Amino acid sequence: MTALQAFHDSQRPLTSIFQVKITVQLLGQARQLSQTERVILNVEEGASVDELVPHLLTGAPDSLHLILSERSNEAQQLRRSVMAIRNNETIEPSARDLLRDGDEVSLLPPMSGG
């Protein structure tokens, strides 16, 4: 188990009817920096992808914060250049009530020529 997932497991509260389980898949540079491909988060029902970001990055290294997140009006949200993907379609990170219990969301930071 990677450090990032171990941290989230230690923080996991008792599941309530108001929580859903979302798997976040990290791609590209985010996967390499975190040495993690998937992190399971328990979040409030109706949460947007932007609202997953502070949960995901709690305890994460600064380099991962830099790649995945930015601040808007003091709130931490998904960086504009990172693509959020669910069911092979991109989704708007700020949209609430899109994610369902058991969904997997992939976060794809930019990559470039080799």
Added chain:
Amino acid sequence: MELTDRDRAIYEWQIWVNGLGDSGQKKLKNSTALVTRVGGLGGPLAQSLAAAGLGKLILAHGGNTKHSDLNRQILQTHDQLGKPRIESCRRRLVELNPQIEIETCGENVTEENVGGLVSGADLVFDCAPLFEERLLLNRECVRQQKPLVDAAMFEMEGQLTTIIPGRTPCLACLYPEIPPGWKREFPVIGAVSATIANLAALEGLKLLAGFGELLTNTLLIFDARSMDFRKIAIQRRPDCPVCGSCRPPSIQEPS
């Protein structure tokens, strides 16, 4: 230009491909492609285009060959160390296919040269590692209404999309900012960059010869660790400062 008997002999095995045929091969012969940076991605890509008989390649690649190029920049050779990379690109491609025309530029894409490089091509391949270069090339392709095949990779993953200005998202729709913390040097296994390169070459060959389905409005993601391929639907940004006001073009097919 018509196909010659020699052309038919060289390209016989691909002319058998359904949808390509004589007419597709003739279109390839009369097409010009620009490949910017001819390294780990652009090198194998240019090699596949040359082998397939594309009429003319315009190659832009700066710098001199270094030891650290040699694991992936397959057009570079040990005897070329310390010499301009572009010379080796030309030499190796001429050895592979002396029939095609090759125009070289020993610089990467810049504000000064981008207009001229793009204007000479029917199709552009973006294989550069720096976002500044890629977004500059994207802006120019949108301005000149030229299709752009954008290939990228990181470590064991790669991605690919085909941009038709006004009809699909452009690169600035996907990357509205230059990502912070991006470094020119990053993990690359040559077989991974060559995989994405050859998929990009296929996109270009299909687009120029006029057969098959393209990765338009679609981002192909490849994970070499799991050998997963995924196709992601992508959308234009209506507020994109580069292509937001761009209307769909009528694609100019090479004669």
